Amino acid sequence: MNKFYIVTASMLAFGLTAPAFAETVSSESSSKTKMEQDSDGSYSKKATKSSESTDSAGTTNKSETNVKESVDADGNGKKTVTTETSSDPKGLMNKTKTSTTDTVKVKDGNVEHHHKKKVDGKTVTINIIKVIRPLLRLLEPAIKPPF
Numbered sequence: 001m002n003k004f005y006i007v008t009a010s011m012l013a014f015g016l017t018a019p020a021f022a023e024t025v026s027s028e029s030s031s032k033t034k035m036e037q038d039s040d041g042s043y044s045k046k047a048t049k050s051s052e053s054t055d056s057a058g059t060t061n062k063s064e065t066n067v068k069e070s071v072d073a074d075g076n077g078k079k080t081v082t083t084e085t086s087s088d089p090k091g092l093m094n095k096t097k098t099s100t101t102d103t104v105k106v107k108d109g110n111v112e113h114h115h116k117k118k119v120d121g122k123t124v125t126i127n128i129i130k131v132i133r134p135l136l137r138l139l140e141p142a143i144k145p146p147f
Contacts, residue, residue: 027053041073058090076107096120 029051037043050064063085071077080103088095096119103114110132117125 025054025056027051038073042071044068044070060088062086062088078103078105080104 029049031047031049033045033047035043035045045067046069047067048064050062052060052062054060063083065084066082067079069077069079080101082102083100084097085099086095086097098120099118101114101116105112105114110130112131113127113129115125115127116123
């Protein structure tokens with residue numbers, strides 16, 4: 001009978017203390033947008049989104065995205081999206097950072113796209129794509145739907 005009480009008491013004690021040793025998981029995010037428009041029809045927009053989370057293993061992940069967009073009354077514009085992410089596992093000297101920047105410029109129907117990616121401060125990717133307006137005119141018959 002005494003063994004029954006001892007086993008029951010030890011299981012109860014273990015069951016009540018186990019949640020005290022559980023790892024915590026946290027997460028938070030925020031966003032902000034600002035838009036301005038002129039009387040001539042031009043506008044600019046800025047948006048920021050950030051988030052931070054920590055998993056049960058202690059790894060902290062952070063992400064921040066900035067969007068800047070401006071368009072004039074003629075439809076010419078520029079849009080830049082910058083994303084910065086970092087991952088910091090528990091321990092020393094093992095944090096990684098990644099930064100990606102995408103820029104799209106439109107002027108007189110010509111489109112130019114720049115893509116740049118950095119990992120831990122070193123540039124790993126640079127892409128530049130240009131689409132010229134006369135080339136778009138050649139492709140228009142193939143793009144239009146048949147109806």
